[in-house]
Amino acid sequence: MWDVIRKTAEENGLVVAFVVIGLVMLVSGVISRKLTFGRVHGSAIAILIGLGLAYIGGKMSGGSKGLADLTLFGGIGLMGGTMLRDFAIVATAFEVQATEARRAGWIGAIALFLGTVLPFIVGVCVARAFGYSDAVSMTTIGAGAITYIVGPVTGKAIGASSDVMALSIATGVVKAIIVMVATPMAAKFLRLKTPRSAMVFGGLAGTVSGVSAGLAATDRRLVPYGALVATFHTGLGCLLGPSVLFMAVKFFAGK
Known part of the structure; x- marks a missing residue:
């Protein structure tokens, strides 16, 4: 069962990345509303969580790209790359x-x-x-x-x-x-x-x-x-x- 999940995740890395980021944003939003009463925006909390996950990923893999160094979360490297970043910035206009x-x-x-x-x-x-x-x-x-x-x-x-x-x-x-x-x-x-x-x-x-x-x-x-x-x-x-x-x-x- 685990092998099937791992293989599916590796073949659909970008989808897994969206799921992970979505969960992080969901948790960040809850923390923002419940603990800070909206005074600290969820995006700021999400960045802190992201930095923590990057540190954990780097420690586990011994690499330099955080979670993206783990095969299961390789799609995060693509999602966090310059292509989607620049697309998101341009889209705001x-x-x-x-x-x-x-x-x-x-x-x-x-x-x-x-x-x-x-x-x-x-x-x-x-x-x-x-x-x-x-x-x-x-x-x-x-x-x-x-x-x-x-x-x-x-x-x-x-x-x-x-x-x-x-x-x-x-x-x-x-x-x-x-x-x-x-x-x-x-x-x-x-x-x-x-x-x-x-x-x-x-x-x-x-x-x-x-x-x-x-x-x-x-x-x-x-x-x-x-x-x-x-x-x-x-x-x-x-x-x-x-x-x-x-x-x-x-x-x-x-x-």
Whole structure:
């Protein structure tokens, strides 16, 4: 019986991945409602559960891809890959009304620029405070503070070590979780009530996953608008990280 289940799961890896993620989201939703009374969104809890499962999978398999290293859960590697990720990000734009998107105007563009540069500066300062003094390491960790995708992309382009790139990813994940958890709590203070305010917030926050989950816990109608602007952070960060931002850090660091 077990052999039949294992063989079926291995031959239908993507289906198994959807089932596993669905169960994780179900459990996360219950925990969010019952234990935090909706104050912590289920997506943030799901990420913590996912990190825990990845750690367990890595320990059991001795690999580096978490549960995806286990044959039974190999489909999670495909589901969590760049193809479906980019599809999900692009899909958020289909719910955006063009008339509302245009209202962001220059404010949205300025928010996007500030949301790229300010987290980078914070990330660089944190890296320096923890003993990283070379421009490559500081730039890579600072880029990770923009998003956890920009960090490794920048690090690969400028020759950072794998350890530093891992730190940049961790920095971006921590930022995403903070945005997820803090957005519903600060929504009233930030006046997140309109598509325009959501786009400005998405530009300043910068993390698609964090913005999407945070706005979903605040007002689901605002999710596409916040995610639309936040999506541009990946492209803008990947352009500025290995070029302008790296040269700026190198100029001030001197090495």
